[in-house]
Amino acid sequence: MNQLRFRKGTPLPLGATKENESINFSIVAQNCEVCKLVLLHKKNNKKNQYVPIPADYRTGNVYSIIIENLPYEEYEYVYEIDGQVIVDPYAKVITGREKWGKHNHYFDPYSLRGGFAFQAFDWKEDMPLEIPYKDLIIYKMHVRGFTKHTSSKTGKFAGTFRGVVEKIPYLKELGINAVLLMPIVEFDEIxxxxxxxxxxxxxxxxxxxxxxxxxxxxxxxxxxxxxxxxxxxxxxxxxxxxxxxxxxNYWGYGKNTYYFAPKASYAYEPTNVVEELKTMIRELHDAGIEVLMEFNFTPDMTQQSILDCLHYWYFTYHIDGFSVNNNVVSTKILSSDPVLSRTKFLATSWETNHNFTDTNCKSYRNLAEYNDGFLIDARRYLKSDEEQVNAFAYRIRRNPADYAVINYITNNNGFTLMDLVCYDVKHNYANGEDNKDGTDYNYSWNCGTEGKTGKKKIKELRRQQIRNALVMLLLSQGTPMIMMGDEFGNSQEGNNNAYCQDNAISWINWNNRVQNEDIECFVKELISVRKRQGVFGRENEYRMMDYQSMGCPDMSYHGTKAWYPDFSYYSRMFGVMYCGQYGSKEENKLNSYFYVAYNMHWENHEFDLPQLPMGQRWEVYINTAPTNEKNMRLNNRAVFVAPRSIVVLKSVDRNCETLLHS
Structure with a gap:
């Protein structure tokens, strides 16, 4: 290589950026005496270049230098700051972690390097989907675990971005229109x-x-x-x-993470990771599926770096939204950022007491609360704990004006849906921490036997509880999120903290689709009902009153006696009626009346039914209990609800034939 030609660079943006035929390198180096740019040739170490950055190239704590006519395709780079090798935290590509689980960079400080991502990509006509929260069905996914199991039948693409592309038809068939990806940035898996x-x-x-x-x-x-x-x-x-x-580090949370670079080992061809990830996002968008990313920023990240990172992923990868940890991220900054005002943000809580600007969620609700509130109350009601009716009734209605609410009953840091009904306690011995890791507050019930069983009654009850949980989730207000594999009974064998399990424990087994086909079909039906019927998933929260003089409140609570809900300590059943005339006014929505009877008591109960407008009658639409003549008793005045089950009634014209979905 000829003698390098360089000159003073521009401090912003940080990282390596292309300016015509030159590359501008910029890095923060506080209290630094000597800062060197090290250009490492990919094939010939003799062509390595060590470029001291003069002190007068410093602006504040930022050192910047422009290298002219650099054949960047042949090089990677690091910095030496006061003798210590530093990988650029703003590097858009990281090399040295292409092979999952390899740890040679602990011995060779130069084996982990920054790379360049200047190649053009054809996004075709890709545009932000901007699906409203009320219409969103989120599917949380671990890219590697989603298709790594041989049963995924993705062949050589197993565990990669291209493996996800192979499964797009499945996601569409299920009814999913958003995926929340666990960390896909360049984290350290060792x-x-x-x-x-x-x-x-x-x-x-x-x-x-x-x-x-x-x-x-x-x-x-x-x-x-x-x-x-x-x-x-x-x-x-x-x-x-x-x-x-x-x-x-299977999940991808922790230190030594490079937040601007995609995970190279998640690509079929790691050297082509940028194009493979962009292709996956483009294909998901083409299928009508938004892409949300999960970020777990470390406390040493500055607010400016976090904002730079989110801007980069939004512009460069067309990401539709981000889940952020607001113990580190300032939600006030995010919620008032004009560039990201139509980008979805999920966080534990939001500071809604400050004055929002005109660019925030009041014109487009882009913020969402994402925490375990629904999970805890729904699980406790599902397992028939005392004094839970009031709490759960609050959760299924909750839908604030300032921000959306993400509802989920399972997440990656806990039991799967199948394990929720199979285990009372965690079984994390495989993690090597003497079962001391993971939460002890699972709010689960094994239905009579811990773990796997051959007893028919217990197996039937477990499936019934799964159906109950799915109805609770998908017919509540707010935005539902399904954890990958829950739709067909994925199990982690009682492990509720599989953060270090890169194996069959955490990979979803697609063979379960055969033996649990009924669960998957039930999920599809519930998602379809939610999308078709205007009373589920409204833009605004129900007000529990008849403010448009329709003859009944928009939403109302009931007990075994109509209009008399029982929120007492020992109560375990209640009903909810949705007035169809208060449903969504969109053309593709149906606005039927619905009545949902929840009975988490271990005894059957008969619910008196509210009266419908003249010419209509109630019809059993969904029943989570096994269908038989006894538990399907229904007249226009009352409905029989079996123990630990939910019955969903729908209004139909009196002359319509009865259709039963169960």
Missing amino acids: LIEENYMRSPGTQDKKEEKDYEFINIAKDEDTYRETMLREVYVRDSKQEDKIRIPYRI
Whole structure:
């Protein structure tokens, strides 16, 4: 390579940006004495270039330099700041982690490098979908775990972005129109305790051959032995080695994350990760499915860096929304950002007491509350705890004006839906932490036996409870979110914290679609009902009053006696009526009256029914209990509801034939 030509760069934007035929490099280096740009040739180390950045190229704490006519396709880069190798936190591509689970960068500081992402991409006619929260059905997905299992039948694309593309027809058939992706940025999937890298003697052992890595989640016995015999272990067949216990960071939360770069090992061809990810997003959009990203920013991230990151993903990858951890992110800044005013944001809570600007959610509701509130109350009511009717009744109605509410009954940091009805307690021994990790507050019920069973009655009750949970979720106001695999009975064998399980425990098994076909069909039907009927998923919260003089309130609560709800301590049943005339006015929506009778008591109950307008009658539309003549008794005055079941009634013309969905 000829002598480099360089000049002072521009401090913003940070990272490596292309300016005509030159590359502008810019990095924050606080209290720095010597800052060097290191250009590393991909094939020939002799062509490496070390470029000291002069002190007068500094603006504040930002060092910037422009390299002219750099053949960037041949190079990668890092910085040396006061002798320490630093990978650019704004790097748009990271090399060195292309192979999932490889940890050589712990021994060679130059093996992890920044790359360049200047290639053009044909987005065709891709535009933001901007699906309103009221119409959204979210599917939370781990890109690797979604198709990594051989049963996914995605072949060589298993566990990659291209594997997700293969499954788009399935998502459409299910009725999904948004996916929330667990971290797809370049995180470190190797979790090693820092004290093992700093133990006595490690300074003299710099090569990978001097270490032996033990995956705690796979080899717990070897790990225990290592802990008992200290760090150094004598092996009869090998020289002294340092055994280092580690876990796989399967979920992608933690330190050493490069938030501007996509996860290379999630690509079929890691060197082509940018194009593969953009292609996946474009194909999802073409199918009418929004793409939301989950970010778990670390406390050392500045608010400016976080905003830069979100802007980058929005503009470069056409991301429709972000889930952020607001213990780090300022929700006030996000909610008032004019550029992202039509981009969805999910956070635990929002500061809605400050004055919003004209660009915020009042013109387009882009904010959403995303926490365990619905999960806790719905689970407790599902398992028939005392004093839960009032709390659950509040959850199914909740739909604030300032922000949407994301409802879910399962998430990645807890039981799957199948495990929720199969286990009373967590079974996390495979994680190598003596079952001490994961929450103890599962609000679950095993229906009589812990874990798998061959007892027919218990198996039938579990399926009934799953149907109950799905009705609670998909027929509530707010935006429903389904955890991947729940729609066909995915199980993690009672593990409620599979953060380190990169195996069949956390990968969804597509073979379950055959044995649990009934659950998947039930999910499809509920999603279809929600999309067709205007009373489910309204833009505004129900007011519990007849403010348009329609003859009954927009939404009303009932008990076993119509118009008399029982919210007492021991009550476990209540009914909800939705007035069809207060439903959505969109042309594609039907506006029938609906009555949902919830009975989480272990005894059957008869519910008196509110009177419908003249010429209409009630029809059983959905029943979560097994269908038989006894539990289908219905007249225009009352309906029989079996133990631990939900009956959904729909208004029809008196002359219509009865149709039963169960």
